[in-house]
Amino acid sequence: HALHALSRDEALRMRIGVLHRPSAATSADAAAVAAAAWNELAAREAPLPALRRLLALLHLHGSRPLPLHSDLLPSDLADAVAARRDGVRELLQLHAQAAAAFELPSGTGPLILANGRLIEAGELLEAEDLELLVEFEFRQRAEGAAELLAAADGPSDAEGLSSTLMLAVAQTSRAAQAAAGEEAGRSDGIRPGDIPCEASCVRLPGAGPGEALELLVVLDPLSKEAQRFSPIMMGLQQALGLTIVLHLNPTLKLSEFPLASFYRYVVNLLPKYDADGALLSAQSDRAIFSALRTPQVLTLHVDAPEAWLVECVEAAYDMDNIRLSELGDKRTLTASYQLASLLIT
Structure with missing residues (x-):
């Protein structure tokens, strides 16, 4: 048959x-x-x-x-x-x-x-x-994968890639089926189609083969978690080409100011190297605060894991007492930090 x-x-x-x-x-x-x-x-x-x-x-x-x-x-x-x-x-x-x-x-x-x-x-x-x-x-599995594989750039030898592509489609389909089976027993699972993307939603389209992977994110925009995850989310999209659906879920009642600090989270998922093969992360990984206008005294603090001992190795000013109004004509303030020691338990 x-x-x-x-x-x-x-x-x-x-x-x-x-x-x-x-x-x-x-x-x-x-x-x-x-x-x-x-x-x-x-x-x-x-x-x-x-x-x-x-x-x-x-x-x-x-x-x-x-x-x-x-x-x-x-x-x-x-x-x-x-x-x-x-x-x-x-x-x-x-x-x-x-x-x-x-x-x-x-x-x-x-x-x-x-x-x-x-x-x-x-x-x-x-x-x-x-x-x-x-x-x-x-219709249920292979058609979408076949369209993405056809649009992906690669060698032109279709005969040589045929078995490899079929294996990739089969493994992807099997993994999706296994994940669906695991989610069937959970009542709290959220599927991409369960939450419609409406007024409080932002959809960031992906690119290339990674466009088929959709990352669903629900964040309170005025939270420290949102400050941390936003650069991670953008780094994932740049590195993998993901499609990101961001739902904003703010707290409706506030008893105090939700954000008490300017915050930058440094993340780099695409390492860069120089002509000699040396890693350029030390020169390229940096947090930049621009257009700060405040008369208050600021403190520059590195939010690192507890097991890290991070020290300031280069600074022209006291990073614990930064007064922007006293900088005069100097428009930028820089400081360098490095990992001095690491506690392993």
Whole structure:
């Protein structure tokens, strides 16, 4: 039925791979001959009719050795199988390892792995069932990934990338399916579509392949957490090309000023190097406060983890008592800090 469905796949959306799982009653030699015959016929031009006849003979003879000199099979198949048999024995070992990795139960009926997901066929599937499964997988998972992969820049050798791209789509689909299964048991999970993006929402579109990844953020704009996370959020978008949906959720009643300080959070997710390969983070990572207009005395403080001992190594003024009104014509004030020691527990 799978071969029949493949022969009717005019949209070229279906690819079939066979995982050989011989029963315990099948001898190792008979299994190797059957697998070698399948691989030989599948590699030939227009293989579907010959593969159907091979499956019919395998079904007829069961665990007995396959008659390679049957009139239903090509006359040169016996010689080709003899040349392939030793290599196929190693291939069957890899198939057994794959079956164990997927935790496929032994002694059961047909099983289907669709885009990395195990589908147990309770009864024999018809070609129409497989066609419906392919259409469902394409619409629900593969179509969006295929469009992004087609738009992504890369080598032009489509044949060489075909298997790699199919593996990437399958692994991505499997991970999404696993995550959806985990979220099914949680009642407090939030999906991107659960909160509509309206007046208090900002959508920052991504770019490139990362555009398919959507980061949903809910923040109180007048909070220290928002001061910290805003540069992290922008750094993630620049580094990965994420699509960010930001929902502003401010506190409606305030008893005091929510923000008592000017705050900058330094984060750099795209390291830079000079011509000699040296890291430029020490020169490029900096916090800049601009257009400050206040008569109050300011203190420059580094908000570092408790295990870090950060010291000021270069400053022209007392960073604990900064009076902007006393700077005169000097329009900028700079200071350098470095990590002096680190407490490891």
